[in-house]
Amino acid sequence: MVKIKTIFSCQSCGYQSPKWLGRCPACNEWNSLAEETSLPPSLLRDGVSISPDRSSSPIPIDRIKTDQGERIETEIKELDRVLGGGIVRGSLILIGGDPGIGKSTLLLQALNKLGEKKLKVLYVSGEESINQTKIRGDRLDASSSNLYILAENSLEKILEEIKILKPQCLVIDSIQTVYTTSMESAPGSVGQLRGSSIKLMYLAKKTGIPIFLIGHVTKEGVIAGPKVIEHLVDTVLYFEGDRGHPYRILRATKNRYGSTNEIGVFEMGDCGLLEVSNPSEIFLAERSIGVAGSVVVPSIKGTRPILVEVQALVSPAVFGTPRRTTLGVDHNRVSLLAAVLEKKAGFSLLNQDIFLNIAGGVKIDEPALDLGIATSIVSSLLNKSIDPKTIIFGEVGLAGEVRGISHWEMRVNEAVKLGFKKCLIPHHSKNLSNFHSLIDIKRIDSLRDVVEYLF
Ligand SMILES: Nc1ncnc2c1ncn2[C@@H]1O[C@H](COP(=O)(O)OP(=O)(O)OP(=O)(O)O)[C@@H](O)[C@H]1O
Ligand SMILES: [Mg+2]
Structure with a gap:
């Protein structure tokens, strides 16, 4: 009989322990350890071949050919600049920010722009129904026929739909609401978060589809869940702003393909986010x-x-x-x-x-x-x-x-x-x-x- 290994992981910092503890020794949070099954072998097996161009033998760097047009421009210049000049194919981008700051709005607008460029794109909402997304889409004037909406929480179901639709860019809103059946822990737990993110990373690297993950932030303002997700992804963006002001600032705290020094400035209005091209003013x-x-x-x-x-x-x-x-x-x-x-x-x-x-x-x-x-x-x-x-x-x-x-x-x-x-x-x-x-x-x-x- 296969013995299922359980571990206790801290829901706030990701610390793992073989037994339950009242207080996490790593981050000193009380009562934050929850029982989870360890990463199933299937999840690890999936990862043996991550990317199609993974070489099985070493190659000299000057002989590796890269395709031109590795980046996809969203035509939202403020977003492109923060990403380092557009979305890199096969990259995994995490975007965090306070509730209601405009994360869903920004990405729906970006996907719509890609749709208008004749790219097939998929917006997966785990938080809103397709009707609610449509209402937002109407307000933002997002009506591209290449923009597909899916309201789904099960990662397996999402992956199936991706296989059929073959989108060229994907948004998961939000990673905390997605669960995978290959992990037994509850949706939203650290284990689920890690498991789902790993699966999505394999998908991005294997197929070259760039994936945006929207992440919730904790009351301290960091992305909920352990740092492990920030290590896993290629780019971490934060969308910030003051409730009292219509201005929003997008900044990168990690970027494998660009500078983390750039900021993007937007103004939130009735019709969504507008770019502010001259922030000094x-x-x-x-x-x-x-x-x-x-x-x-x-x-x-x-x-x-x-x-x-x-x-x-x-x-x-x-x-x-x-x-x-x-x-x-x-x-x-x-x-x-x-x-x-x-x-x-x-x-x-x-x-x-x-x-x-x-x-x-x-x-x-x-x-x-x-x-x-x-x-x-x-x-x-x-x-x-x-x-x-x-x-x-x-x-x-x-x-x-x-x-x-x-x-x-x-x-x-x-x-x-x-x-x-x-x-x-x-x-x-x-x-x-x-x-x-x-x-x-x-x-x-x-x-x-x-x-x-x-x-
Ligand atoms: N009719 C409207 N007119 C002007 N601004 C609006 C209107 N409807 C929504 N907004 C703005 O959009 C914001 C909500 O944006 P959005 O839903 O994209 O945020 P979010 O970051 O995805 O939030 P959550 O984390 O809760 O999903 C509101 O806080 C408000 O500022
Ligand atoms: Mg949202």
């Missing part, structure tokens, strides 16, 4: 002009420049230790810059709370922002505004010096396009002649210089 749209503590900084996200507004609020500290609260930038960077301002520019910040925010909900982690952060803090501290038509960027060193940064031409260009008149840039930036007639450029080499010049 929206990030600066609600800026109050002439307010102390506000500075515009050109930042580079992937391959394009985005102007963002850095806002600082400096107020006397009520409690002993002053607070450094930040949104959108690294907290340590702000503490460091506050220390440099204290020591090298002579501002007393030890008894001041500092609150710093990047308007529009973007996250920036490049040193070019340093000078913008430092000047916004000084501006708020002195309660003196900075000319709203000025952009400021540069890295600040611990000695209070301003250091050169990359892509400064792209940054200045973007500012010129949006009508900025003055630009403070690090001393080391070269070849400024192209810009002289367009924008007033002031070179600076220390934090003290900037402060003297601005205030």
Whole structure:
């Protein structure tokens, strides 16, 4: 008789134990271990030949031929850019995001675009009926005859339909609602999630069909289920945004075929998601002009420049230790810059709370922002505004010096396009002649210089 092996796996981090435990030793979550059968041999056997072009013997890399047109463009430029220039054939893409943020909307729109390009595509919904999907489709004007909808939860049934339909792109909405009968654990459990994802990965690699998996996120904002799914897939995208704003940002946290630095910006409207091709305009749209503590900084996200507004609020500290609260930038960077301002520019910040925010909900982690952060803090501290038509960027060193940064031409260009008149840039930036007639450029080499010049 075949003995069925059971294991206990943590539903929050995927830790496995041969016996039940009240608390997971890996993630310290209480009561998170559930009984599951271990991965059945059939699932592993399926994987022996993953891809049709898997070689049985080693081949020199220069003799491997790749097909041209390995990427499929969705014609939604913001999505294509985040994917690294289109969808790679045979790739498995996981997209996560808060409930109601617009994951289903984005992928239905993308599939419809592919359908219009005469590609046969399948949208599998495990959460909504075909009627509900149709209602959404009507709203989004998704009516391509090549877009097929299937409301199904059983993975075996889905795989059968795929064999018959032979779609060229597939969306599973969501991976948490799909279950496979080859695992005995309950739908939505870690075992099921892993089992279904592995089967779908084999399908993608074997047939070359790109597959999008929509994933739920936990209250901490990470994709539900263990990290194992993120390891398994080729690309992990997060769709983020603020409930109060119509803007949504798509970013990649892992991409085997592209940069993880790119972001895609969308606006949610009545007819679905619209691309925002010039994000600088929206990030600066609600800026109050002439307010102390506000500075515009050109930042580079992937391959394009985005102007963002850095806002600082400096107020006397009520409690002993002053607070450094930040949104959108690294907290340590702000503490460091506050220390440099204290020591090298002579501002007393030890008894001041500092609150710093990047308007529009973007996250920036490049040193070019340093000078913008430092000047916004000084501006708020002195309660003196900075000319709203000025952009400021540069890295600040611990000695209070301003250091050169990359892509400064792209940054200045973007500012010129949006009508900025003055630009403070690090001393080391070269070849400024192209810009002289367009924008007033002031070179600076220390934090003290900037402060003297601005205030
Ligand atoms: N008629 C409408 N007009 C404007 N916006 C709408 C309309 N209907 C839905 N929306 C927007 O679409 C969002 C829902 O999008 P969608 O269902 O794609 O989200 P989701 O990320 O798939 O959510 P879930 O995780 O619950 O499946 C709503 O939060 C709302 O912002
Ligand atoms: Mg949805």
